[in-house]
Amino acid sequence: MSAPINEFVRAYSQSGTVRFHMPGHKGRAFHGLEALDITEISGADYLYDARGIIGQSEAQTAQAFGSAATLYSTEGSSQCIKTMLGIVRQNCRSERMTVLAPRNVHKAFIDACILLDLDIKWLYPLQPTTSVCCADITPEQFEQALSQGGIDCCYVTSPDYLGNFADIGSIARICKAANVPLLVDNAHGAYTAFLKQNVHPVALGADMCCDSAHKTLPCYTGGAYLHISKGAPEAFVKCAKSVMSMFGSTSPSYLILQSLDLCSEMLRSGEFSKALETTADMVESCKQSLLAQGWVLCGNEKMKMTVHASRCGYTGTQLADMLRAGGIEPEYSDTEYVVLMAGISNTQADFDTLTQTMGRIPVKAPLKTDLPIIKPTRRVLSxxxxxxxxxxxxxxxxxxxxxxxxxxxxxxxxxxxxxxxxxxxxxxxxxxxxxxxxxxxxxxx
Ligand SMILES: Cc1ncc(COP(=O)(O)O)c(C=O)c1O
Known part of the structure; x- marks a missing residue:
């Protein structure tokens, strides 16, 4: 079976079985998707004890990413982040566990630290930054912090929300030398395993990472992966499912599981890599056109186009409104930036609309801003x-x-x-x- 979850659910939905089980719509048309929305019935496996079709699909996906194990999440990277930290906590000998992290973490990291009672040591960029979204931390900063001792785990968000990659390969080598696990929030980078040059955290030496499949792969919202790499301690794989179950619903969405399953089939067929290459070329030539128009771009991610709007005479919010007026909805905007996220479903016509719309907006002198610099904070309680x-x-x-x-x-x-x-x-x-x-x-x- 190449997409075992989807094939099972389709066969079940066509079997005429009377459904005396959840969900309440019993597979009858309501929103139109009900027939495929089932729960953990006999034969459908259990997400947190996956030995059947889910386990099979996860194993196929692990192979596609080159991980020792890949766990499906139907509750986003948010669930995977808590799980990664929970796994390290369960295998950590220190009475209190301290995590070293650049400050630009997603909220799920803080939630995990609250739930698991972890201490945090923040790293701040050497160059001043005005955005909470980025934190340009060098591998040497990790090395220096680790040399002081007392760190049980390193955690990095890469790529960040603005499309900047950290040097995961170097940070991973430093962590290995210090015998400290490296976790990567790769929520925005699931696709990186399928670029011509694989720059996925699992390939670069991280112990674990999370990918929001739904952000950059053709997958329903909520679909995500927790990858455990072959170099990570075996104990991480052993406890992963039970730790993940602590942070998840006992009713995982089979619609999301099926989209993860079908997505996996596409990743393994080579179809996605091919489409990705074409899209990456379109993104690159779109970036070149925008640069030629005078726009200031930042970030080095292949699927993101981040415009430093305030350096072009607009707040990000103003520029985003102008794009909306041209029929384009960006991913994000704030006082400084507009972030546009591309995917394999974007067509050349989409990129043309973007370059034409941006081409009609005059690039002006940078705004005079006095945005506050992000500075170290003072903590008095955990x-x-x-x-x-x-x-x-x-x-x-x-x-x-x-x-x-x-x-x-x-x-x-x-x-x-x-x-x-x-x-x-x-x-x-x-x-x-x-x-x-x-x-x-x-x-x-
Ligand atoms: C960097 C980062 N990490 C984690 C998450 C959480 O991902 P999810 O929405 O899949 O739970 C997000 C969501 O936007 C994010 O931007």
């Missing part, structure tokens, strides 16, 4: 201690020197500005205002 105690909502103006109770993230892409347990400083207040956040939960201390 994220868990602060997040799991009573708090109240305070106006931002009245929050100076208070302790943040609930992590505040920029709204999309959910990167924290201030984390539970950190003291709210003047700098943090400025950054929160920049992201139009005017209240937050603080402790009664």
């Amino acid at each position: 994220a868990r201690q602060a997040a799991l105690q009573p708090s109240y909502t305070a106006d931002l103006e009245k929050s100076l020197d208070k302790v943040c109770a609930l992590t505040v993230t920029s709204c999309q892409p959910s990167v924290p500005v201030v984390v539970s347990g950190e003291v709210i400083s003047e700098d943090i207040i400025k950054i929160l205002k920049r992201y139009s956040i005017f209240s937050l939960n603080v402790l009664y201390l």
Whole structure:
């Protein structure tokens, strides 16, 4: 069977079986997809004890990525991030576990630290940055931090939301030498395993990574992978499913599982790699056209086009509105940037529309901005201690020197500005205002 989950569910849906089981629509047309939406019935395997069709499909996908094991998630990379950290926690000898991470993590990382009671040591970029989304950390910074001891795990977000890759190969070698596992949030980079040059974290030496299949592969929203690499301790594979089950629903979506399954078939057939190559060429020539028009671009990802709008006379939000008026919906915009994400379903006509629309917008002198620089924060409580105690909502103006109770993230892409347990400083207040956040939960201390 080449797409075992989908083949099973299709056969079941055509069998005429009377469904005395969940879901409530019993496979009868309602939204139109019901016939294929089943639960863990006999023969359909169990996501967290996958020995049948799900296990078979996962094993096929692991082969496509070259991992020791690939686990399906129907609850996004968010679930995989908690699982990766849970796996390391379960195999860590330290009484308290400390994770070293550049600050541009997704919110799921903070949630995991709260749930698993992990300590965090942040790394900040040597060059000043004004965006919470990027953190240009060098391998030497990891090496230096690890040489001081007390680190149980390294965690990197790559590619980041703006399309910048970290040097995962070098960081992985440093982590191996220090005998510390390296976890990568590769939510935006599932496709990187299928480029001409495979730059997926599993190929570059990371111990584990998560990929949001739904972000860059033809897969339903929620579909994601947790990959455990061949170089990772065997114990990681052994406990992975049971740890993942702690962070997931007991009713995984079979629609999402089928889309992961069908996507896997496409990845293995070589069809995706071929289409990806064509799309990567279209992205590259679109980038060249935009550069020729005078736009400032950043990031080195093959499927992302990030326009540094504020250096071209517009806020990202203004530029995004102009694109919308031209019938284009970008992935993200803020005061500085507009992010456009491409995929194999984009056509040459889509790229032409983009270059023509951008070509009609005059590039102007950079905006004069005084955006606050991201600076190191002061922590007085662990994220868990602060997040799991009573708090109240305070106006931002009245929050100076208070302790943040609930992590505040920029709204999309959910990167924290201030984390539970950190003291709210003047700098943090400025950054929160920049992201139009005017209240937050603080402790009664
Ligand atoms: C860098 C990063 N990591 C993790 C996630 C969470 O992924 P998911 O939506 O698949 O749970 C996101 C979501 O946008 C993200 O941008």
